[in-house]
Amino acid sequence: MDSNASSSAGNEEQPAAPRRTTGRSGIPIGSILGIRIHLDYSVFIIFTLLVVGLAGSVMPSWHPDWPVLQVWAVALAAGVLFFISLVAHELAHSLVARARGIQVPRITLFVFGGVSEMAEEPADPKSELLITIVGPATSLVLGFLFTMAGAALAGDALTAELSEDPVAAMANVGPVATLLLWLGPINLILGLFNLVPGFPLDGGRVLRAVIWWMTGDVRRATRIAANAGRLFGWLLMAFGLTQVFAGAMLGGFWLILIGWFLANAASSSHAQLLERMALEGCQVRDLMRTRFEVVEPDLPLRRFVDERLLRRKQEAWPVLDGEDLVGMITFDSVREALEGSPEDGILVRDAMEAVDRSVRPTDGGRELLKILAESSRDPLAVVEDGRLVGLIDSRDVGRWMTMHSLRDAL
Numbered sequence: 001m002d003s004n005a006s007s008s009a010g011n012e013e014q015p016a017a018p019r020r021t022t023g024r025s026g027i028p029i030g031s032i033l034g035i036r037i038h039l040d041y042s043v044f045i046i047f048t049l050l051v052v053g054l055a056g057s058v059m060p061s062w063h064p065d066w067p068v069l070q071v072w073a074v075a076l077a078a079g080v081l082f083f084i085s086l087v088a089h090e091l092a093h094s095l096v097a098r099a100r101g102i103q104v105p106r107i108t109l110f111v112f113g114g115v116s117e118m119a120e121e122p123a124d125p126k127s128e129l130l131i132t133i134v135g136p137a138t139s140l141v142l143g144f145l146f147t148m149a150g151a152a153l154a155g156d157a158l159t160a161e162l163s164e165d166p167v168a169a170m171a172n173v174g175p176v177a178t179l180l181l182w183l184g185p186i187n188l189i190l191g192l193f194n195l196v197p198g199f200p201l202d203g204g205r206v207l208r209a210v211i212w213w214m215t216g217d218v219r220r221a222t223r224i225a226a227n228a229g230r231l232f233g234w235l236l237m238a239f240g241l242t243q244v245f246a247g248a249m250l251g252g253f254w255l256i257l258i259g260w261f262l263a264n265a266a267s268s269s270h271a272q273l274l275e276r277m278a279l280e281g282c283q284v285r286d287l288m289r290t291r292f293e294v295v296e297p298d299l300p301l302r303r304f305v306d307e308r309l310l311r312r313k314q315e316a317w318p319v320l321d322g323e324d325l326v327g328m329i330t331f332d333s334v335r336e337a338l339e340g341s342p343e344d345g346i347l348v349r350d351a352m353e354a355v356d357r358s359v360r361p362t363d364g365g366r367e368l369l370k371i372l373a374e375s376s377r378d379p380l381a382v383v384e385d386g387r388l389v390g391l392i393d394s395r396d397v398g399r400w401m402t403m404h405s406l407r408d409a410l
Contacts, residue, residue, distance in 0.1 A: 065171070151181070196232055207228060219277065229262060236262065237256045
C-alpha cells in the first residue's frame with residue numbers, strides 16, 4: 001500500500017463506519033462493576049405509563065385519603081425501583097457470564113425489560129443454563145424479599161383483613177409498605193414471565209440449553225426454542241385480541257403488543273445466532289475492506305477536510321507515517337479538534353486518535369465479533385507484520401452475513 005496521503009489502496013471508494021457503541025443505542029447513566037448501564041429511549045414510554053397508571057388508578061384505589069403529592073411520590077419511587085430491579089436481573093446474568101469467561105461490556109434497559117450485551121455466545125450448554133437461570137432467580141428472590149418486608153411493615157392485621165376486605169386492608173398500610181407490597185409481586189411476575197419456555201425469554205434460553213445438552217446440536221436447540229417463542233407470542237396476540245373484543249381495550253392491546261414483540265424477537269434472535277455461527281468458519285481477511293484512502297500526519301487539517309473528508313464517502317481515515325500506522329482520523333475527531341483550537345496551523349496529527357485496538361487478518365470471525373463488541377470505535381485496523389492491510393467494521397460483517405444468507409438461499 002502506498003502511504004502517500006494522496007494515494008489510495010484501490011480505485012473503489014468504500015464507506016467506512018463512524019465510531020460506534022456496542023449493541024443498542026441509548027443514554028448512558030453510569031456503570032456498575034465496570035459494566036456500562038444504558039437506557040433505551042423506549043424506557044421513558046413504559047416508565048411514564050407505569051407511573052401514570054400507578055398514580056392515576058392503583059394508588060388512589062388503595063389509598064383514597066392520601067394527598068395527591070404523596071400518591072405521585074410513591075408512584076414515582078415505584079417506577080424507579082422497578083427499573084433498578086430490572087438492572088439487578090440483568091446484572092445477575094452479566095456477573096455469571098463473566099465468571100464463565102464471557103465479557104459483558106454493557107446492559108441496556110428497553111421497553112419490555114433489559115438485555116445483557118455479551119461479547120459472545122456461551123460456548124457450552126452448561127454456561128448457557130447458568131447464565132440464563134440466574135436472572136429469573138434474582139427477580140423471584142427480590143419479589144419474595146420485598147413482599148415479606150412489606151408484610152412485616154404492614155403488620156399482622158394486614159393478613160387477616162386481606163381476605164375480608166382487601167381495599168380496606170391496603171388503606172391502612174403506610175407508604176413504604178405499600179411500595180414494597182407492589183414491588184414484590186411485580187418482581188415475582190417478572191421472574192415467572194421470564195421462565196416461559198420461548199426464545200428469547202430466559203425460559204426459552206433454558207429450554208435451548210437443555211435441548212443442546214441432550215442432543216449436542218445447538219442449531220436444532222435454537223430452532224426449537226425460537227419456534228416455541230414464536231408460538232407463545234402468537235398465543236399472547238390471540239388472547240389479547242379476545243380481550244379487545246371483550247371490552248378490555250387497554251389490556252388487550254398491551255398483550256397484542258407484547259406478543260408481537262416476542263414473536264419478532266424470537267425470529268430475529270434465531271437469525272442473528274445462525275449468522276454468528278456462520279462467521280465461525282471465516283477469518284478477518286474474508287470480511288475486511290482493502291480499498292480505502294490513507295492520509296499523512298503532517299497534512300494541514302483544513303486541506304484534509306476540503307480535499308478529502310468532504311469529497312469522499314469514507315469517514316474514517318488511517319494516518320500513516322511512512323509504513324507505520326500512527327492513528328485514525330474521523331469526522332468526530334476533526335469536529336472536536338476544530339471546536340477546541342484555532343483552525344490555523346492544525347495538522348492531521350493534532351486531530352487523529354490513537355489506534356489502541358487492531359485485529360489480524362488471520363483472526364477468526366468469532367474473535368472478531370468479540371473484539372467489535374468490546375471496542376468503542378469502528379472501524380478497526382487490520383494489521384499484519386506491522387503493516388496496515390485492511391479495515392473492518394460492523395457494517396462489513398453485516399454485509400458479509402447478508403450475502404452469505406443470500407448465497408445459501410440460491
